[in-house]
Amino acid sequence: MQRIPQQLIPLIIMIVAIIGSLITARTLLVPDSFGDLGHYRADNTGEVAALELSYAGAHVCADCHDDISETKRDSHHSGVACESCHGPALAHTEAPDEFIPDAPRGRDGCLLCHGYNPARPSGFPQILPGQHNPTKACLICHAPHDPQLPHTAEDCSACHREISNRKQVSHHSSVACTECHKATDEHRASPRIVRAEKPRKAEVCGNCHARGADSSREIPRIDMDTHGGRYICWDCHYPHFPETNL
Amino acid sequence: METVIANIASAIPGTTGYIYPNEFELHWSLLIVIYPYLTGLVAGAFILASLERVFKVHEITPVYRLSLVTALAFLIVAPMPLLAHLGHPERNYEMFLTPNTSSAMAMFGFVYAWYLLGVLLLELWLDYRRDIVKWSNEKTGIARYFYKFSTLGATDISPKAIEFDEKASRFITIVGVPSAFLLHGYVGFIFGSVKANPWWSSVLMPIVFLFSAIVSGIALMILVYMISTMFRWKKMDMACLNKLASFLLYAMLVDFTLEALDFIHRLYESEESITILSEMISNRLFISLIVAQIILGSLAPLVGIIMAKMGKVPDEMKRMLYFISALLVQVGIFSTRWNVVIGGQLFSKSLRGLTVYKLELFGLEGLFMAITLLIAPVIILYILVKLFPPWMDKPELDVAAAKEAVAPAKETE
Numbered sequence: 001m002q003r004i005p006q007q008l009i010p011l012i013i014m015i016v017a018i019i020g021s022l023i024t025a026r027t028l029l030v031p032d033s034f035g036d037l038g039h040y041r042a043d044n045t046g047e048v049a050a051l052e053l054s055y056a057g058a059h060v061c062a063d064c065h066d067d068i069s070e071t072k073r074d075s076h077h078s079g080v081a082c083e084s085c086h087g088p089a090l091a092h093t094e095a096p097d098e099f100i101p102d103a104p105r106g107r108d109g110c111l112l113c114h115g116y117n118p119a120r121p122s123g124f125p126q127i128l129p130g131q132h133n134p135t136k137a138c139l140i141c142h143a144p145h146d147p148q149l150p151h152t153a154e155d156c157s158a159c160h161r162e163i164s165n166r167k168q169v170s171h172h173s174s175v176a177c178t179e180c181h182k183a184t185d186e187h188r189a190s191p192r193i194v195r196a197e198k199p200r201k202a203e204v205c206g207n208c209h210a211r212g213a214d215s216s217r218e219i220p221r222i223d224m225d226t227h228g229g230r231y232i233c234w235d236c237h238y239p240h241f242p243e244t245n246l
Numbered sequence: 247m248e249t250v251i252a253n254i255a256s257a258i259p260g261t262t263g264y265i266y267p268n269e270f271e272l273h274w275s276l277l278i279v280i281y282p283y284l285t286g287l288v289a290g291a292f293i294l295a296s297l298e299r300v301f302k303v304h305e306i307t308p309v310y311r312l313s314l315v316t317a318l319a320f321l322i323v324a325p326m327p328l329l330a331h332l333g334h335p336e337r338n339y340e341m342f343l344t345p346n347t348s349s350a351m352a353m354f355g356f357v358y359a360w361y362l363l364g365v366l367l368l369e370l371w372l373d374y375r376r377d378i379v380k381w382s383n384e385k386t387g388i389a390r391y392f393y394k395f396s397t398l399g400a401t402d403i404s405p406k407a408i409e410f411d412e413k414a415s416r417f418i419t420i421v422g423v424p425s426a427f428l429l430h431g432y433v434g435f436i437f438g439s440v441k442a443n444p445w446w447s448s449v450l451m452p453i454v455f456l457f458s459a460i461v462s463g464i465a466l467m468i469l470v471y472m473i474s475t476m477f478r479w480k481k482m483d484m485a486c487l488n489k490l491a492s493f494l495l496y497a498m499l500v501d502f503t504l505e506a507l508d509f510i511h512r513l514y515e516s517e518e519s520i521t522i523l524s525e526m527i528s529n530r531l532f533i534s535l536i537v538a539q540i541i542l543g544s545l546a547p548l549v550g551i552i553m554a555k556m557g558k559v560p561d562e563m564k565r566m567l568y569f570i571s572a573l574l575v576q577v578g579i580f581s582t583r584w585n586v587v588i589g590g591q592l593f594s595k596s597l598r599g600l601t602v603y604k605l606e607l608f609g610l611e612g613l614f615m616a617i618t619l620l621i622a623p624v625i626i627l628y629i630l631v632k633l634f635p636p637w638m639d640k641p642e643l644d645v646a647a648a649k650e651a652v653a654p655a656k657e658t659e
Contacts, residue, residue: 119267238598
């Protein structure tokens with residue numbers, strides 16, 4: 001005569017086995033330093049730090065290639081490290097003749113950074129690869145260590161591609177950038193030194209949109225005194241893509 | 247000008263308005279649509295089975311075991327889309343070793359394990375034990391050893407032992423119903439708790455998910471029951487089908503009301519997101535929400551079932567209506583999942599623009615993977631049914647004693 005039903009026995013054994021194996025697995029498999037610093041293995045930081053180096057760093061190259069370093073230092077590429085283009089080169093600095101880094105002479109290397117991508121920051125020079133002198137190597141016209149434009153960029157879209165693309169398909173497509181921004185030729189030549197101006201007053205919009213403004217009849221008019229209340233126009237309307245279904 | 251626009255179109259095809267750069271691509275793909283769809287079927291099938299057990303609805307006895315086996319088949323596949331989506335499936339056990347209690351997604355592993363081991367497998371085993379012992383004596387060859395192993399050494403099938411099995415399995419079902427609620431409510435919770443997404447963020451989400459799960463589970467069982475009975479050359483039990491259809495009808499009414507409530511609530515609240523959401527519904531989700539989910543997936547089957555119930559239609563016609571309705575419900579629920587998962591990523595968080603979802607064909611997150619994952623549970627179900635025949639055909643005369651006559655496995659199959 002059994003006290004507990006027979007079928008419970010294998011179940012109890014199994015529950016004990018599962019819990020037991022979980023406990024054993026935890027003691028065996030969970031690393032000792034797990035949880036010391038957070039929900040991860042603390043020793044990991046040390047292991048990563050101990051990995052073999054393959055990059056020499058931005059400054060070592062100057063020891064031997066001082067000419068190139070100097071050229072680059074004053075160029076548009078001053079912020080781009082040598083190894084971003086030439087690849088990891090620690091081995092080269094230790095044995096310059098045995099290991100020679102690649103020099104990326106094709107178009108792809110440059111397009112990695114300069115191909116159009118809407119996520120890049122405003123002002124970063126971007127090109128549409130299919131339209132910018134296709135099939136020709138970039139090096140014919142731009143020196144990699146001192147990239148210059150053969151002539152000043154003609155259009156604001158050269159560096160503000162995303163804004164200009166947006167504007168192009170908006171109600172403001174016919175409005176030139178310079179209607180709202182004062183941007184001199186110097187801004188196009190050296191944008192970080194000579195800044196362009198952003199509108200500060202609602203009058204900029206009022207030039208076209210105020211009731212009595214001297215502008216094309218098709219442009220929708222608003223009452224500048226009441227419309228929008230105490231907010232400035234671009235608190236509500238994105239100027240490069242103005243919408244009214246707010 | 248034309249060329250410029252053509253260029254923009256090639257850089258960002260299909261998008262309209264303003265969207266942030268990191269929203270061009272959707273991160274939760276078709277696989278994440280499949281995942282709540284499959285878990286929903288599991289929870290629904292289980293809850294249906296519990297109606298028989300807990301609430302003693304004896305009309306649906308013929309699908310009781312079949313529901314449990316179906317739930318198991320789908321539950322085995324349910325986490326696979328997640329594993330495929332995350333990559334590194336071989337690391338999955340790590341979330342059991344180092345539980346991260348502040349992550350709802352990580353805790354799912356435990357919910358899943360509990361539901362699989364603590365509820366479904368246990369209940370099935372207790373329920374099948376008597377048959378397994380019998381088969382282990384009757385069958386020969388490898389099959390004999392397989393069933394012998396499946397008894398786990400518990401060969402006692404005295405009336406007292408069987409009585410214990412019944413009691414235990416009823417108890418497990420009672421625990422199982424909240425577990426099934428947890429399993430699928432949890433999936434809704436994951437979406438509902440994303441504060442930053444106005445399409446998802448809603449306290450009603452877990453409840454809406456739950457009821458749509460029940461709807462899809464019952465509809466699935468109607469399909470599985472009808473198809474399996476057809477292939478076994480048996481007569482369909484109309485009482486059972488009618489009952490299933492009634493449950494489907496009630497569940498759909500509740501589900502539909504809840505979703506309408508959610509919708510009206512959003513309209514009434516009319517937060518700043520409402521403009522972009524209505525634009526999304528009328529442009530991007532028109533086919534999948536208005537047509538597939540509401541018209542084909544909810545209204546049409548509602549009408550179909552009501553017609554079969556109210557009108558004086560012959561059984562033949564009824565079966566036809568049930569079958570088509572259940573099929574449409576599946577289409578509808580799948581669209582529901584699609585609309586939640588994909589819809590939630592189609593509009594920009596700037597609330598100013600819409601993007602598009604580009605489905606890939608091959609690859610780990612592509613269409614073929616999705617189809618494979620949807621077929622896999624059916625194959626598993628077939629194998630399970632072959633190994634453990636779940637049929638509980640009533641002896642044609644004696645309906646009341648149906649419970650005594652727990653299906654003898656038919657050798658003729």
